[in-house]
Amino acid sequence: MTSKKVITLKDIAEDLNISKVSVSKALRDHPDIGAETKRLVRETAERLGYVPNYIARNLSSRQSKTIGLVVPKIAHHFFASAIETIYHTAFDNKYEIIMTVSQEKVENELIHLQTLLSMRVDGLLISVTEQTKDISIFETVKKRGIPLVFFDRVVEGLGFSTVTADDEQGTYDAIIELINSGYTKFAHLAGYSYTNIGKNRLNGFRNAMKDNNLKVPEPWVVETGFAEGDGYKGFMKLFRSGELPEVIFTVTYPVALGVILAAQEAGISIPGDLQIVSFGGSIYNRFVTPSISYIDQPSEEIGKKATELLLDEIKNPEMREERHIVAPTKLVICDTCKKKEE
Amino acid sequence: MTSKKVITLKDIAEDLNISKVSVSKALRDHPDIGAETKRLVRETAERLGYVPNYIARNLSSRQSKTIGLVVPKIAHHFFASAIETIYHTAFDNKYEIIMTVSQEKVENELIHLQTLLSMRVDGLLISVTEQTKDISIFETVKKRGIPLVFFDRVVEGLGFSTVTADDEQGTYDAIIELINSGYTKFAHLAGYSYTNIGKNRLNGFRNAMKDNNLKVPEPWVVETGFAEGDGYKGFMKLFRSGELPEVIFTVTYPVALGVILAAQEAGISIPGDLQIVSFGGSIYNRFVTPSISYIDQPSEEIGKKATELLLDEIKNPEMREERHIVAPTKLVICDTCKKKEE
DNA sequence: GTGAAAGCGCTAACAC
DNA sequence: GTGTTAGCGCTTTCAC
Numbered sequence A, B: 001m002t003s004k005k006v007i008t009l010k011d012i013a014e015d016l017n018i019s020k021v022s023v024s025k026a027l028r029d030h031p032d033i034g035a036e037t038k039r040l041v042r043e044t045a046e047r048l049g050y051v052p053n054y055i056a057r058n059l060s061s062r063q064s065k066t067i068g069l070v071v072p073k074i075a076h077h078f079f080a081s082a083i084e085t086i087y088h089t090a091f092d093n094k095y096e097i098i099m100t101v102s103q104e105k106v107e108n109e110l111i112h113l114q115t116l117l118s119m120r121v122d123g124l125l126i127s128v129t130e131q132t133k134d135i136s137i138f139e140t141v142k143k144r145g146i147p148l149v150f151f152d153r154v155v156e157g158l159g160f161s162t163v164t165a166d167d168e169q170g171t172y173d174a175i176i177e178l179i180n181s182g183y184t185k186f187a188h189l190a191g192y193s194y195t196n197i198g199k200n201r202l203n204g205f206r207n208a209m210k211d212n213n214l215k216v217p218e219p220w221v222v223e224t225g226f227a228e229g230d231g232y233k234g235f236m237k238l239f240r241s242g243e244l245p246e247v248i249f250t251v252t253y254p255v256a257l258g259v260i261l262a263a264q265e266a267g268i269s270i271p272g273d274l275q276i277v278s279f280g281g282s283i284y285n286r287f288v289t290p291s292i293s294y295i296d297q298p299s300e301e302i303g304k305k306a307t308e309l310l311l312d313e314i315k316n317p318e319m320r321e322e323r324h325i326v327a328p329t330k331l332v333i334c335d336t337c338k339k340k341e342e
Numbered sequence C: 001g002t003g004a005a006a007g008c009g010c011t012a013a014c015a016c
Numbered sequence D: 001g002t003g004t005t006a007g008c009g010c011t012t013t014c015a016c
Helices: A010-016 A020-027 A035-047 A054-061 A077-092 A106-118 A138-142 A167-180 A196-211 A228-240 A255-266 A299-315 B011-017 B020-027 B036-050 B054-061 B076-093 B106-116 B136-144 B167-180 B196-210 B228-240 B252-265 B301-316
Strands: A064-073 A098-103 A121-127 A148-151 A163-167 A186-191 A221-224 A247-252 A277-281 A293-296 A324-327 A329-332 B064-073 B096-101 B121-125 B148-151 B163-164 B186-191 B221-224 B249-250 B275-280 B294-295 B323-329 B330-332
Touching: A010 A020, A010 B148, A020 A035, A020 A247, A035 B136, A054 B054, A064 A077, A064 A106, A064 A299, A064 B096, A077 A299, A077 B096, A098 A106, A098 B076, A098 B096, A106 A121, A106 A138, A106 A247, A121 A299, A138 A148, A148 A299, A163 A299, A163 B323, A167 A196, A167 A247, A167 A277, A167 A293, A167 A329, A186 A196, A186 A228, A196 A324, A221 A228, A221 B196, A228 A247, A228 A255, A247 A255, A255 A277, B020 B036, B036 B301, B064 B076, B064 B301, B076 B096, B076 B301, B106 B121, B106 B136, B121 B301, B136 B148, B148 B167, B148 B301, B163 B167, B163 B301, B167 B196, B167 B249, B167 B294, B167 B330, B186 B196, B186 B228, B228 B249, B228 B252, B249 B252, B252 B275, B301 B323
Parallel strands: A064 A098, A064 A121, A121 A148, A148 A163, A163 A324, A186 A221, A186 A247, A247 A277, A277 A293, B064 B096, B064 B121, B121 B148, B148 B163, B163 B323, B186 B221, B186 B249, B249 B275, B275 B294
Antiparallel strands: A293 A329, B294 B330
16 A cells, blocks of 8 residues: 555645645636646646545535436336436536435435435436425425426426426327227326326326217226336226226336236237337337337437536526426337227 | 525524534534433524535545446446445445446546546445456556445456456356257357456356367357447347357347347347347346346346445455455246257 | 534635 | 635534
8 A cells, every 4th residue: 555645735736836726726727827837737736646626626616516316216218218318418517416216215305305405416306206295395495596407207386497208298199199090998007196297198198088089987097106016006907897998008118018917917918909008118118029109208308408407507597497398209109009090 | 585595503503502513513413412402403403494514524524425336337227227226225324326327438437437536435336348448547546545346347456346246157057057958059249358247258158168068160259349239240240150059148138139139130030040048137028029048147236245345345444355246147048048958 | 511723625805 | 827815514633
């Protein structure tokens, strides 16, 4: 072990017989400092093995150059993809991401949010859990004036900007497309109605049915969670309730996978006896049999826009305003739920 | 907007007419402070809406309670799963993770490592890119005495602890199992030979063949990357080289997917004409047709062990020693590459 | 059991 | 162009 002494600005300053401040400025390429001095400083820093201390820098400059990210889970195509984009967008703007995972649990979400506030992140990027109802922490964030952007799963009415897929219209258009191609009997494994995506996708679904004078028997709308297991249970509930629909529209892709599993067990053939459409797809979908027709949710665009919006709010605090970006979706037809007329 | 003033220890101290130090101690539940005072302090902190400033705390205590994580990518089952476990393990130990993604690019890896050092993380958890050869940054880390644990993709000979799957023996055992069941003609889409996983999996493969007096024609070992695209190109190269083997063993799961795609295009039926086995699986595998037989890589165990090892090194600096944990694997038979004898 | 003094490493404001 | 002074919010001695 060689000298473990940590090199600071002071060491460089002493080595060069100039002041700490000049070194600090030189390293940050401040116009105050002459070219020759800068060169010298940089050389010495390199030689001494100087590594800047961001903690100290952040404390004195009162900004951390970090963004706090809270997601419900990571091993899910939409989030994995959005997260990657968020990382790259932040990185390109010289911001670091501190990501936390709530695992769909409100307790974790709350702790993470508090930690992130304590870490003095410059802004927050959040997609809430499927359970989030207590919004007091978000009110605290608002009061403290910390920029926050919700993406995909949002809490409405708090005055924060949001970036979402066009859940209602996207669903409406897709269902209409399928109706026009000949299907009439639809069921929906819906998300919890207190979540924006659950509610909006359900609305799109109901409106499309209504506008075509199609009835949906109540047992055919099952309110559930967003995971594979929820799809499994949801299908079983539908199945036991008697007659099956032609098409099951699921609130997420994992839910659709759960339906496939359950249907296999129940001896229902897909796409022979039953069709599936999901909101959201997966990179693995083309390897899945039957591949699931889905409403394409632009995860990368959502991640990118949300980060850019947040960065903008961080950098221009004076012109902060509530904005709502809605990203268009489109129906992608795969094995499951081919159009009847085609 | 109400008062945006940030509450600090000082405010609580003044409110209570005691000193900052006592407040600080009370909040940290220091034994110095009496129960009644603690109660009062906590109450006041709550009432005033105090949020501790970790930046300041870290600066003065010289530890950040954070771990820096560098992974090559995130949308890949092994990493998504390992990352989730790493997060939870760290979280349970009251550590935060600062994750960065190198996208398999050494330049990014270097920048991220420097940033992490500047952020004064207490330790580093790293899985290197498929290209990493320059190890000087890791020597710097060593010199500065910062604990580092490599997982899955490691750099050897630097004195750092590592946690990996049992790449060589696991491969050896799996291939032997397949040979014993009747297969004799194997090809391998191997990882780059300068990576530990590429090298070790190849060794396991070659040894299994050699110990059974089986020859592998040179065109049947193709050195390539770890992604789907590499599998596609790798298969095409094999395909064009003439005769096909019975079984292709791929260095990763995504590479196997690439092979499936390429084989479909080439009109080769799987598992009819060609078998596949991959090192590593996917949660989606059971939905994939044909589902790929794979050597199960315990991603959660690897993530957990690596984090625990690092935490141990952080907490007990005096008894730090190089350790190498190797997690056992096992062959999981799916559609592709069923055992012949069965 | 409590507090005063000192300092973590850096940057901002202002002087020279 | 360069340096001085002060302070970010907290924790760490160490004295009382």
